[in-house]
Amino acid sequence: MNIVLLDDHTMTLEGYTSILRRQDTEFYKLLNCEQFYQWLEQGNKADIAIVDHDLPPYPEQGLNNGADCALMLRKQSPNTRIVLVTAHTEVLLLYTLYKKVKPDIMLSKEDVEPEEFRSLIYSGMDTPYLSSRIRQAVKEANLRISLLDDTNREILMYLSKGFKVKDLEEVVFLTKSAIQKRLSKIQNEFNVKDVNDLIKVLISADFL
Numbered sequence: 001m002n003i004v005l006l007d008d009h010t011m012t013l014e015g016y017t018s019i020l021r022r023q024d025t026e027f028y029k030l031l032n033c034e035q036f037y038q039w040l041e042q043g044n045k046a047d048i049a050i051v052d053h054d055l056p057p058y059p060e061q062g063l064n065n066g067a068d069c070a071l072m073l074r075k076q077s078p079n080t081r082i083v084l085v086t087a088h089t090e091v092l093l094l095y096t097l098y099k100k101v102k103p104d105i106m107l108s109k110e111d112v113e114p115e116e117f118r119s120l121i122y123s124g125m126d127t128p129y130l131s132s133r134i135r136q137a138v139k140e141a142n143l144r145i146s147l148l149d150d151t152n153r154e155i156l157m158y159l160s161k162g163f164k165v166k167d168l169e170e171v172v173f174l175t176k177s178a179i180q181k182r183l184s185k186i187q188n189e190f191n192v193k194d195v196n197d198l199i200k201v202l203i204s205a206d207f208l
Helices: 010-020 033-041 066-076 091-101 114-122 132-145 150-160 176-190 195-204
Strands: 002-006 026-030 048-052 081-086 105-108
Touching (some): 048 066, 066 091, 081 091, 091 132, 091 195, 105 132, 150 176, 176 195
């Protein structure tokens, strides 16, 4: 079995190999997106890829983080099982990574103990596995996103492009007070104080 490990900390890579070492396993250890791209260009393949989200980027090939590497690997090697690992805790970011990459396993670094990690990697499970922190983030995000119906998304899209609330009445065919009521509800759900903060949160999570 071949396992490719992507993480910019050598101690983490050594930790993975120590936990997962078996006689039938070979490891490829990569520290950044550029090394990953070169590894892939050489025709290498792996049965399992364990990818940290926060990798040094390789913008020349459109690889800005580990998620981009995972997507490129999935395109070129669809049978590789992808394990996405992150230390992030932001609900919308975790949800976005989950929906974007659709990993076979997605883990928060704070969730899984070594023996459980080893079991997950070698279990050969067919269905996606989310660690408890990721599972909770997806649940919370789904509740929030349910508020973003088509009209709300249209309002937020225009606001993100610089429109003011007073400019939107003739665009979305709602009164100013109706628009403000919708925005107030969404701000409360996302726990932000104003529209500008709401737009920043949604943009940072790739919802806009």
